[in-house]
Amino acid sequence: MSDYLIVGGGVIGLLTAHELAKTGASVTLVEMSATGRQSSWAGGGILQPLYPWHHPGAVNTLALWSQAYYPELMLELLEATGIDPEYRASGLMILDAEERDLALAWGERHQVPVELLDRTQVAAAEPNLGLRLDNALWMPDVAQVRNPRLMRSLRAALDKRVRIREHEEVMDLRVEQGRVIGVRTTSEQLAAERVVVCAGAWTAQLLERLGAVPKIRPVRGQIMLFFAKPDQIRQLTLYREHYIIPRQDGRVLIGSTHAEDAGFSKTTTSQAKEDLYRFAVELYPLLKRAPIEDHWAGLRPGSPKGVPYIGAYPGVENLFVNAGHFSNGLVTGPASARLISDLMLGRPPIVPPESYALETPRE
Structure with a gap:
């Protein structure tokens, strides 16, 4: 027992x-x-x-x-294991202009650093970004793992x-x-x-x-993986409820699809693949030259x-x-x-x- x-x-x-x-x-x-x-x-x-x-x-x-x-x-x-989870305090850049006031107020309330980058700072942080923005939010303490x-x-x-x-x-x-x-x-x-x-x-x-x-209940989400080169995309980026995650080896994750009620099916769909690809190349046009390495789905436990x-x-x-x-x-x-x-x-x-x-x- x-x-x-x-x-x-x-x-x-x-x-x-x-x-x-x-x-x-x-x-x-x-x-x-x-x-x-x-x-x-x-x-x-x-x-x-x-x-x-x-x-x-x-x-x-x-x-x-x-x-x-x-x-x-x-x-x-x-x-304990010698296996590196690739934890990295990479920071997060948020491009949605409509989130600015809410984000700054939330950061102040919770004592979490939230900064406002101007156009020059955005371009310096992510020179390959396909959008030209007057400003963006920057959360320097956000981390990621693999x-x-x-x-x-x-x-x-x-x-x-x-x-x-x-x-x-x-x-x-x-x-x-x-x-x-x-x-x-x-x-x-x-x-x-x-x-x-x-x-x-x-x-x-x-x-x-x-x-x-x-x-x-199960809520399906789909993610796409590009085989890119290191440092082509530098910043963990959030825009229109989608994210782009650059890994240390150059691979780039694009996700996720919005809530999909598909029961316990983890089948990927051509529509999701098209939508994720369109989002990715709009944000980072250089990804048009990067092959798609994988596309998968997972079931999130919705509550x-x-x-x-x-x-x-x-x-x-x-x-x-x-x-x-x-x-x-x-x-x-x-x-x-x-x-x-x-x-x-x-x-x-x-x-x-x-x-x-x-x-x-x-x-």
């Missing part, structure tokens, strides 16, 4: 396992495919909610805590401390006399003192038989207002949920993992937990 059993091996599940394993407890993690291969792998790796002034305070609370903790976490993982490398690093850090069972789907949560006692998988029954569901877009499916169902569910599952003792982070799982993950661990262990929570409880209305 495990002290803790985690359902789901995305970034939320892996970070939760990382936190719980620090206590010396026995931890088992069950993942239906390979760890870190769903939306955690598919995303862009920007460590900030896009346009954070449009997000509820509950999302920004988790994000700000996580942003402060990320440098320590990245150093810890690098030293998602697949972070997933590999997290997995390697857990290998000797957590029992990981991949390609094994949890079919049912085992509940007796109002208390969770483990799970039934495609292979066998696993016993545990406490269970936490971190199954992303699949969370509601797993919990629906128990009664209270969190409002989490009302993007506020995740973090806390005890009502009516079932020792059952917990940490899911529904929508497109902000990476940036809010460390705080979410710490918060659910605090609640499971009876420690003082790092942030007030009420906003994330399953009983809290979201609409």
